[in-house]
Amino acid sequence: MKKRTVVLLLSLGAVLAGCGKQEPAPQAAAPAPAPVAITKIVVGLDDNFPPMGFRDEKNELIGFDIDMAREASKRLGVEVEFKPIDWSAKEAELSGKRVDVLWNGLTITEERKKNIDFTAPYMENHQIIVVAASSPIKTKADLAGKVVGAQEGSSAVDAVKKDAPVFGTFKEFKTFGDNVTALMDLSTGRLEAVVVDEVVGRYYVAKKPADYIVLDEHFGTEDYGVGVRKGDADLLGKLDKALTDMKQDGTAAKIATQWFGKNIIK
Structure with missing residues (x-):
């Protein structure tokens, strides 16, 4: 056998051996965990802030924002719980996950936006x-x-x-x-x-x-908005849609008229 033929056969064998080697298939990335379904919204509020949220003679919570929150929660198909908090510590209550939203005549400010995400404004004040x-x-x-x-x-x-x-x-x-x-x-x-x-x-x-x-x-x-924990885009989006729908179908205006004698919804 000629020398050139031997070299050619050896080279071909090396190529075939390389082709036959099985590389391990890359593992598929683990799927991202599905967001936890919202079943209840805990609303943090000052329960001595009429007419937005306060207690009546039966010690029951009533008010404009109470009615708005109840209607929005109803549209989301979730339970709503109202939790009176120290309003001066509202941001800590929200970030500490002791409440899910701040809904009690909360003014939207640039300073608060650093620690709170807000819905679109629903009232001018x-x-x-x-x-x-x-x-x-x-x-x-x-x-x-x-x-x-x-x-x-x-x-x-x-x-x-x-x-x-x-x-x-x-x-x-x-x-x-x-x-x-x-x-x-x-x-x-x-x-x-x-x-x-x-x-x-x-x-x-x-x-x-x-x-x-x-x-x-x-x-x-100033403008009032609902405050949501930073990064909670799912809840924020749902609340924004509920509030928009309430404005468009006249429900928000009806609630406002009951409490203020006129529609002051923005």
Whole structure:
């Protein structure tokens, strides 16, 4: 046999041996776990925030946001549980998974967006200034040298402090555990003005029109949204759809009219 033929046969054998070697098939990637089905939504709220969420004479939770949350949960086909929390610790309650959403007149702010995901706004609100009916205070400028109050942890605190030229003229700025206590101090003279969410302030002023007045000026306009834990896109999407449907079919407007006498849905 010629030398060239031997070399050719050896090379062919090496190629065939290489072709016959079986490489192990790559393992398929494990499928991503399916999202856990939502069966219940735990709503964190301040239960002393009428007319958004508060207790009636039977100690049962009622309010505009209570009705909105119940309707949205019904449309999602899930149970809803309302859990009163310390509103000043609301972000910790949400991130700690002790509640699933914050639904209680929660203002959408850039600062809160760092720790909370929000639905699209469902209501527009103002931070109004409430004073005693006999008060000489008529404008924001008249607050200079006065004792002003607001609810601790509320957007009213942020709105007031944001208006630095006015805030810097206060004699004292006091915060309270809830708006009811702040308004009580206003009625007894321990405060000279209260800055409060419009929906809350007008609710109380309407109950005692002879005791309080609302100034024409306010501390800004804001939007209310439902707060969801960061990254919970599934629940956020479902709530956004439910709220959109409620607006489109008139259900949200009906709930608003029952509580405010007109449709204030955004």
